[in-house]
Each structure stands twice: as structure tokens, then as C-alpha cells.
Amino acid sequence: MSNYKEACRRELEQLVEREYHLDAALLCSSDGLPVAYAASRDIEADALSAMCSSMLSLGDALAIQGDDDGCIQVVTQSKNQTVALIHAGSDMLLALIGARDLKLGMLLGHARKEVDIILELINKQQHEEKVQEQQKAPEERKPAMLEELVKRVMQEAQNR
Template identity: 35%
Template sequence: MREQMLKSVLSDLNGTSADVEASAVISTDGLTIASMLSVGMDEDRVGAMSAAMLSLGDRTAAELSRGELEQVMVKGENGYILLIHAGRDAVLTVIARKEAKLGLVFLDAKRAAANISELL
């Protein structure tokens, strides 16, 4: 039931913006809770990397006195990966196209992360 509701939030996120190619809800220990990933994306690998990046981001923000971590963004030549806390124990991973309008992606992702946080 909860997984279906989470998938619904991810489906809305992926459907609202043509810029979002895939998304997933990952536990902070790297387990995939729900996902709407593209064919060929390994769910376990996405989960492990998301948890590792978020953990590193948390530590970096704390060590460099930047306060509470809000998001981690990775930009590659083929697009973006955005990680946002979705409550205390989960992270929302959003994979976006390189042409993405980042402001809208951030807004939609933040809204989705808040909805996910409520469900968890």
C-alpha cells in the first residue's frame, strides 16, 4: 500500500516535467523503497550510490559549516542527478535531462520530497 502511494508520487514527478527521466525513493542505508527508473538502470546501484552521495554531502555541509544539507546535485555531460532528503530516513533521487529547466525540476522535486516525507 505505502509503496503504491510512493510510486504514485514518483509517477506524478516524472509525468509533471518532461525534464525528469527517472526517480526513486531510497533509504539512507541504500535500499530502494520505490522507483520509477528507466530501462537499463540498476535499482540496487542507484540506491547504493544515492545513499553514499547523500552521506558525503551531509558530512561536507557539516564540516564546512554550511548548515543542514538541502540537496546534492551532480552535473554530467548527459544530464543531472539531484538528491534531496525526504524525511529523516530517506532520499529522493531525481535524474534529469541535460536540457532540463533546473528551477522547475528543483521545485517539483522539493514538493515530491515533502509528500514522500509525509508518507514515510
């Protein structure tokens, strides 16, 4: 089984290595826990995850106040850097931190492409886990629903 976290980390490392003006790439859960991280300079992943999650949540809240479903991305710029935050599925986000020299369109393009790659890696692992679960003997499988658990218990009771 592939480990999507490790695969995502490798993908983010390759992105940071390829793009000269990109300082860091971070994948974190929507509640602010780091999942995968790569950086060309020292940035604290835990603190960054929490701040990015908060920023994107605020963007979502602002969008909802404007009768929208949520925000697509949040971008902040300071004197020396640009940060782009974008949803990566329903429960994760991607943060890219680049030097101010990195053009905003390029940064957002990288973000969208990486989200697609990350979602593909996650879906691949979920598919592999599902296939492995289906290949197990019925008594070894995790119950998918309460109904399945009840059926299994009833079957075992009848077999005794």
C-alpha cells in the same frame, strides 16, 4: 491500511510521466535500500540507491565540516543529465534524474514538492497504524515501552 511504498511508487511514476525531461525518480533509505522507483528508461535501482545514499552522505559530511547541520541537496551534472538528491525526512532521500535540458530550478522544485508529498504519505500510514493499534484489545497491543510491558506482565500475574 495504505501501503506508503506503493503510494510513493505511484506518485513517482506520475511525476516521471508528467515531466518530459525527467528520466527517473527514486526514493531510498539513507543506507541505500530502494523504497520506490519509477523510470522512463532502464536504470538499475539497487546500484542507483547505493550511489545516491553515498553522495548525500558525503554532502552531509562536507556540510558538517563547515560547521553546518548537514546539506540540503546535492546536484551533479554530466554532459547529458542532471541528478538532484534531497533528504526526504530523517532516514530517506529522493533522487531525481533528468536530461540536461531540464532546468536546475525546475528539477529542485520537483524534488521539494515530491518530498512534501512523500512525507505526507508516510505520516498518513503511521497515523493509520497508530489508530489500528489503539483499537486493539489491550492484551493484543504491542507494548510501546518497557514500562508498559512490565505493567502488562504484572497485571496478568495478578489476574491468575
